[in-house]
Amino acid sequence: MRAVIQRVSEASVTVDENITGNIGNGLLVLVGIEDADNDEDIQWLSSKIVNLRIFNDDEGVMNVSVKDCNGDILLVSQFTLHAATKKGNRPSYIKASKPDIAIPMYEKMITQLETDLGKKIYTGVFGADMKVRLLNDGPVTIVMDSKNKE
Template sequence: MKVVIQRVTNASCKVDGKVISSIKNGLLLFVGLTHGDNIDNIKYHAKKIANMRIFEDEEQKLNKSVMDVNGEILSISQFTLYASTKKGNRPGFTDALEPILAKKLYHQFNNILESEYKINTLAGEFGAHMEIELINDGPVTIILEDIDNAKS
C-alpha cells in the first residue's frame, strides 16, 4: 500500500464536472493498493495517518494530528501510484492490485478512518475519471509506503 498525504486548506473531487466531495482543513490522500495488501496494511496505514503529527501547534511545530485539529480527510483511489516506468515510455500498471479487491480494501480503509478514528472521511469515486483540486498547506506532502518500508 502506498499513500501520498497532502496537508490542505481545502480540496475537492469532481466527476463529470460535478463536485462529489470536498473538505476544508485536513488531509488529501491519494491511495494506491498493490498485490499482497490486506486488512493489516489498511489498519496500519489508517492508524499512522490518523495520528501523524503534521499540523502546527501554537509554537509552529508539527505536533498535531488531523484529529487534534478536527480536520477532515478526502481519500482518492489512485492505482497509478504503482506505475512502473522501467521499460519504454508508457507506464505499466501490473503492480496495482486488481480492481475488485482494491475497491473493497479502499472502502475498508476509509471506513476505518471514519469509524475507529472519528475523522470525517470523504472519498472520490473508485474507478472514475476524477478532477482533484487542492490547496496544499505548507506545502506538506508525505509518502507512506507498505508496512516494511513504513517502519523505517
C-alpha cells in the same frame, strides 16, 4: 498499500461536474492498492495517517495530528501510484490491483479511517475520471508505503 498524504487548506473531487468530496482544513490522501495488501496494511496506514503530527501547534511547530485539530480527510483512489517506470517511457500498472480486489480494500480503508478519525471521511469515486483540486498547505506532502513499515 501506498499513499500520498498532503496537508491542505481545502480540497475537492469532481466527477462529471458534480463535487463528490469537499473538505477544508485537513488531509488529501491519494491511495494505491496492490494484490499483496491486506487488513494489516489498512490498519497500519490508517493509524499513521490519522496520527501523523503534521499540523502546526500554537508555536508554529508541526506537532498536531489531523485528529487533534479536528481536520477532515478526503480519500481518493489512484492506481497510478503503483506505476513501474524502470523500463521505457510508458508506465506499467501491473502491480495495481484490479477493481475486484481494490474496491473492497478501498471500502475497508474508508471504514478504518472513519473509525480511527472518529468521523466521516470524504471520498472520490473509485475508477472514475476525477478532477482533484487542492490548496496544499506548507507545502506538506508525505509518501508512505505499508510495505516499508519496518
